[in-house]
Amino acid sequence: MKQKLTIAVASGKGGTGKTTVSASLACAAADTGHKTAYMDCDVEEPNGHLFLKPTINYRHMVGIPVPVVDQDKCTACGLCGEICQFSAIVCVNKNVLTFDKMCHGCGGCSLVCPTEAITEHSRNFGVVETGDCGNNLKFCHGKLDVGEIHSPPLIEAVRETAQGEDLSIVDASPGTSCPVVAAIKGVDYVLLVTEPTPFGVNDLEIAVDMVKELGIPHGVVINRSVPEHTLARDFCRDNNIKILVEIPDDRRVAEAYSKGELPYKGVEGYRELFKELIDTIIEEAGR
Amino acid sequence: MKIAITSVGQDLESKIDARFGRAKWFIVIDTETNQHQVISNEHNLNISQGAGIQTAENISRHNVEAVITGNCGPKAFTTLNSAGIKVYSAVDGTVAEVLEKFKNGKLKQAGGANVEGHWA
Missing domain, CATH: 3.30.70.20 (Alpha-Beta Plaits)
Structure with a gap:
């Protein structure tokens, strides 16, 4: 990998698996030797720390x-x-x-x-916390104060804390409004996580419009994929959007999640899946 | 004295608009002469935030001494109060009925917002 890369993980619909995917990707990237930063820009409800369990060593208020x-x-x-x-x-x-x-x-x-x-x-109106998850993985997230309504300046503050790591993985909030735009603006690649349901695909379509408008290269991950549910697959084929991987609908992943464990660490077979995915993204983003 | 009543329509038989900041019309009435004027508040209907504040400012330009409406939130109330305009909220009925009640001293002046603010 020649240049530094920032990859954002976004989705139209909430609950499609952005945090599971982005935190797993961050671990996979760090384990394959990249100096990596995981940046949780879902500042209204950051939850990446529940899975990555960082040691927080610096905290600053943002105004x-x-x-x-x-x-x-x-x-x-x-x-x-x-x-x-x-x-x-x-x-x-x-x-x-x-x-x-x-x-x-x-x-x-x-x-x-x-x-x-x-x-x-x-x-x-909020706080940025940075820390360490061991190995090559740095951690950063923003926490918006309760009752505050404008998150973009805090998201920008989280993005600014990147300290020259080779790879930054940005975990965006769901949707397509200002907070998402603040999280993904200027990144090198956007990974759109969807599920193969009508809701998932409807919101994927809106998210694709957003990244096209911003001119950012992008690809799709279909999470909880079931062979016979072809909606997301059909949409991507009809719109010439690359599907980087389909993550199967797997009860073991849900069980690991319920215990605060990433599939990357806790479920057999997923370490390889995410290591392959990070390689694919680096290749795609470098095009 | 001149007063303003939030209204869903442009005449005295219209119902009072329960919303202050996003009321479509205001009927400004001179309580001595009964002459009235219709003020549009349409440009505040679709603004993303601060409709109550902007509407209060709009109303303050018409030199009214009191506003009669359904619901008035904290920021709208603060702005009206600062402009020296009395607020009569939690009122229902047609503009004409409300005007009559006001003239007969049957409305009670509000000491603060009667609903919570939106957003912040």
């Missing part, structure tokens, strides 16, 4: 800049409220009100203020 208004300097011109797209600052009856949790931290209000009455203060 976004929110406006603070000096009422003495403010002339109540209202320009701050006009530029804000999120109603985080509003001028009524010669008063300027701010709503911190609505703020996306763009800084527009302080830029347009003609009297420099607005300064920006950091408001913490």
